[in-house]
Amino acid sequence: MSTPFYVSPQQAMADRAEYARKGIARGRSLVVLQYADGIVFVGENPSRALHKFSEIYDRIGFAAAGKYNEYENLRIGGVRYADLRGYTYDRDDVTARGLANVYAQTLGTIFSSNAEKPYEVELVVAEVGTTPDGDQIYRLPHDGSIVDEHGSVAVGGNAEQISTYLDQRHQDGMTLAEALKLAVQALSRDTNGSEREIPAERLEVAVLDRTRPQQRKFKRIVGRQLERLLGGDGAADTAADSDDEAEAEADSGTDATDSTGSTGSTDSSEES
């Protein structure tokens, strides 16, 4: 007869946290920044079909690093939660704070339950307000805690180094082009300090734009508009002037190429 092997609770939790952190670190980092007219999501993503960022509700966006099938599940859960809440009450009653709470409870329960393996994901839930003061950004690490962030936030493998870089350089009231360029600079720094180039077609960029006339503020930035913003002589950075054409382009683009329904593939596996 063998006696059951004793593991102290501290050790068990530390092991689970280590496991989750390692999983998250394998994925590429992404950043979320406030700019004058809203919130911008920027990440390196070689896939055009499997998104890291997406719309949850009118003013709420979602970003995730880590294992694709796990955060995709959470994303759909969030969309269902938001839509059900908006249907039950009113569209105004769906808030990022409420959603972040539900996500935190979900991640926390899974993390501390011995029956399930901890999720290897780190989420960002952001809500754009009518003014920059009303913007909310929440970071949700794998263990179910909530961190209320301001200005800029980075999650994923190289997050610590990137957030330090961003904290030093991010300012309130940046234009979209400025914020986007800063984000790309931050993402292109490797752990050892060297820089590499990330071409525009490997970038996934989306905004929550408070100046958008539509009720739904989330929009992907792709193709010509993205190149123009990155090439930035400053003329193209007011999102309004290029909005319409780029939007038509973006819409038809997603319609034709998307098939997010695919399953099982993870961030890390595609990138290695």
Added chain:
Amino acid sequence: MEANTRSTGRLPAAFLTPGSSSFMDFLSEHQPEMLPGKRQLPPTQGVVEAPHGTTIVAVTFPGGVVLAGDRRATMGNVIAQRDIEKVFPADEYSAVGIAGTAGLAVEMVKLFQLELEHFEKVEGATLSLEGKANRLSTMIRSNLGMAMQGLAVVPLFAGYDVDRAKGRIFSYDVTGGRSEEQGFAATGSGSVFARGAMKKLFRADLTEEQATTLVVQALYDAADDDSATGGPDVARRIYPIVTVISEEGFRRLAEEETSEIARSILARRLEQPDGPRAALL
């Protein structure tokens, strides 16, 4: 009941179960009592009195489709509401106009809008126009029990088909039967008169401006002969709701635009009360 009233506050398992991209499917598994079609009605004697919306018309033109509705809701012989809105955007490229029991119809539209938006968010792509029309069919069919008690909802669905690059119209019956209409269509109590007017005025080469005038003419003729349809109310500044769906997406005409169309029609009708005349041969 709400997602986070469960004991731990975490998302219930139904939320995290991979499966359908349909909000209605999700609802029918998770909270079936919230679906309009699942409600049990107590047995009643005769017909339930509730406000009814009336005439909706649609007409296609090269480059899009126009969907319009009058503003009256009636309950028996009483005008229940003078300024009800019965035409709604369903999503960026489609709209739905409703005739029938107003309360149920508005709820159906709300759920339909959500159904399309939910699919778009989950899948990252929009449904085809046919797919949208079929979803609406299912929703009408689920209301059949109510329809048999006199609480029918009969919508008209119009949209711009991005793949075929043209406007299309779908009409329905109470059992959810769907048929695509060519050129023009109408639903509701005044639809017979509106359809007659449109038949004489419709041409395949209408411009957008002519098409918007045509629908207001048709609604005027419907209001002329059907007491449940409201004509333009100049004194109260209540004009029909006119929407255009084209390559640029959904657009609702501003009140100034509809009032201008309605006023110019009124001015002509002062001389010719029956409206424009079609050629005999």
